[in-house]
Amino acid sequence: MQLNELETPVLVLDRTRMDRNIARLRERLAPFGVALRPHVKTNKSADVARRLGPPGTPITVSTLKEAEYFLDHGWTDILYAVGIVPSKLPHVERLARRGARLTLILDNAKAAAATHAYALDHGLRLPVLIEIDTDGHRSGVKPEDPVLLDIAARLSGREGEGAWAAGVLTHAGDSYNCRSTEAIVAMAEQERAGAVRAAQRLREAGHAAPVVSVGSTPTAHFARSLDGVTEVRAGVFVFFDLVMNGLGVCRTDDIALSVLCTVIGHQEEKGWLITDAGWMAMSRDRGTARQPVDQGYGLVCDLEGKPLQDLIMVDANQEHGIIRHRADPAATPMLPVGTLLRILPNHACATAAQHGAYAVVAADTGVEAHWPRFGGW
Structure with missing residues (x-):
């Protein structure tokens, strides 16, 4: 798969x-x-x-x-x-x-x-x-x-x-x-x-x-x-995460966790891409807001996990994520509906807690396993 x-x-x-x-x-x-x-x-x-x-x-x-x-x-x-x-x-x-x-x-x-x-x-x-x-x-x-x-x-x-x-x-x-x-x-x-x-x-x-x-x-x-x-x-x-990256503990290409989401629409006049991953998928954690570089709710990557230049998840509703260029909304590329993206999280613990399993990949987009995880008290 x-x-x-x-x-x-x-x-x-x-x-x-x-x-x-x-x-x-x-x-x-x-x-x-x-x-x-x-x-x-x-x-x-x-x-x-x-x-x-x-x-x-x-x-x-x-x-x-x-x-x-x-x-x-x-x-x-x-x-x-x-x-x-x-x-x-x-x-x-x-x-x-x-x-x-x-x-x-x-x-x-x-x-x-x-x-x-x-x-x-x-x-x-x-x-x-x-x-x-x-x-x-x-x-x-x-x-x-x-x-x-x-x-x-x-x-x-x-x-x-x-x-x-x-x-x-x-x-x-x-x-x-x-x-x-x-x-x-x-x-x-x-x-x-x-x-x-x-x-x-x-x-x-x-x-x-x-x-x-x-x-x-x-x-x-x-x-x-x-x-x-x-x-x-x-x-x-x-796993590392964007907070650790902001502290200089890791690079972005050390971050092992991401959330795969799909572009479901646009608000072109606002420079927004709308995805199906809101705060229920990413968590409410905004840990990088206190750091020199605010990554919003997460850093946007392509399907292979490579960061897309200056695209971040700037806002989140329960099931909707809003993506745009961090500095210039007009520079946001209007990626087609159906485009798959991966979002690197601010706080790996909080983001992982929103999910019941990991889709495990190794250096490419092939899924080699699904590993269950649990939550609660």
Whole structure:
């Protein structure tokens, strides 16, 4: 089957680019001697995850549904990298009883006490990472905050019983707001140093804390030192996207994900091409709007995946996409109705989440497979 035989819109995955992206990060991390624990929230697909490593490879998930799905497909070493709450502990227990070696994270004493009490009451052994805030972006405690040791004290189980302080985790999400390679390098060092310092404080207080987990796709690609780090997490590196391109982390021809759509009409006086891929196909993510080059809802390519000069998806309705020249509507080529285009996404995670499968190609327009993916919680 060829791409031009598919009913649009379709999520297209270029396997050749994806495999190249995976190899690139593995090769970059190899000299540092750290483990890669890829974040599979981006792909939500066992077929994609197998390109990262066989079942048994350590992975990171963002929902317990992801943990359940990947456990069903043979992955057991799973880090659930969203703060745990007591209401989810029965689900954690069910996964553990089925053989998942699940690591949890949290950033407050209440959750720590509840997790430890539940683990003791139910005979579970649960490693817990304390989330560290190294950039003010989201959750976590500051590396020098006294509450860090209070949280660890609530995780008073030894490694063999209850919930225990297995180490620290941080995510430099603010790296997505950097405006230069130098800024990403600095953010990577800030991320590393903060996590290592927090782990040092835990060890000085008598906690084992063997794990120091850091990671974001930008910092993973530009870190100059990972001293003291045991594992790196990243997810979007598998596909890349326009936000990563805007940060200088990848080129447009590294982006492995696109949405195939069809021109269904024109508004010539406005310089518009209308397609059948709106925000339900692309998502509402406008991450590049904060970058020097705003790519609208996505960068327009031809059927072979080559960018068309200065054509972007400037607006979106639920099922309609609007394409025009980024600077001059009069320069928009009025491509015939029926023309197939591929749109590179701003945010691969968000765009992929709109679809139930990947149409897999490799260097041409021949579809070699359809790989299912899942969503929800």
